[in-house]
Amino acid sequence: MTDLLPAPGLTGLLLGTTPPGVYRLPPADTAPRVMALAAEADWRGATLHLGGVTTKTAFMDRCATDLELPDWFGRNWDALADCLTDLSWWREEGKARGFLVLAEEWAAFRKAASREARTAEAVFGDAVDYWAEAESPLAVLLG
Template identity: 85%
Template sequence: MTGLLPAPGLTGLLLGTTPPGTYRLPPTDTAPRVTALAAEAEWRAAALRLGGVTTKTAFLDRCATDLEFPEWFGRNWDALADCLTDLSWWREEGKARGYLLVTEDWAAFRKAAPKEARTAEAIFGDAVDYWADAEAPLAVLLG
């Protein structure tokens, strides 16, 4: 279940005082602002733009494009889970303090494809749990 980002909000998440999780993006924040703040805090961040996405196929295609998944991404739920538990595709030179996935237009996607949104949210949650105790955790903000 996705909840509100607890106080102190994004700052707490990026500083490590708020545990990594799958949270709703506060309505006062935007994906570009959040990804910029994450970069300043030495987190790797990516925005998943879901405007106009209404199907599983379109969702997985958008993941492949926006998140720059590797060629081996099979465009299915298992492959999404694999990419989110093997972040080698996301790593760059240097060390990241964490990884942040921010979605845009999540509510519209959830309304258009509720079953697919629940599945994606479960996969996000499992990936967050997988990285929770790592030196560089994963967090997801659904906006």
Template identity: 70%
Template sequence: MTGTLPAPGLPALLAGTTPPGVYRLPPTEAPADALALATEADWRGAHLRLDGVHDKAAFLDACARDLDLPDWFGRNWDALADCLTDLSWWRETGKPHGYLLLAEDWGTFHKSAPADARTAEAILTDAVDYWAESDSPLAVILA
């Protein structure tokens, strides 16, 4: 379902030569640089910090906090899917080339709660697929 971001990495994803998807960040690329590259490419970026996240509730709390999800986010899987297919909460003035969600410390979350991580990854993949053909696609990087 998820593969490593192919060479030449994040620049190709942001330029549109690598299709949007849910990718693992190659070890040669730093998560800190990903959002800066996204901004330079006129993509809106969000940094989901998963350090210390070991279950579904903590994951959804991190999403609410770090993604600044709207008040109507119900902290359940369906509500997360709804938020990721209605990005009006993420939009600012102007239309970006795309949206990049960087989920850092994904491996720790996956080891601690593999079933929850698989569910979250499926929701992220569905959201990426939903936006894939739009003028402003969504891409997810698991770091």
């Protein structure tokens, strides 16, 4: 099970005092608040809406849409890993201090598709590790 985002919470993650990782979002934090704080801290953020997602196919479709993945995304685990370790599709003009994916309704997805959720967590974890030492790290919050 993924750990809860440690104190000082989202602020620590965005300021770099908490290392990037795959964390459970504290229940009091909402997606709009998280994305607003990320934007204020010059992080690029995307919300992955998992409400009603119960299969790998639906998860991949939601990733493609909500994360605005590139056309070459092949809708499989390897392709998701490739997209998350090559963030050129997500980079805009200017520099981001980091990249943040917030997966909303993670608990419901995990309950409906536990094997897929475990695999997704592993893919997210590998991508976070890949970017951990980069100037612009990646973090994933499971809400």
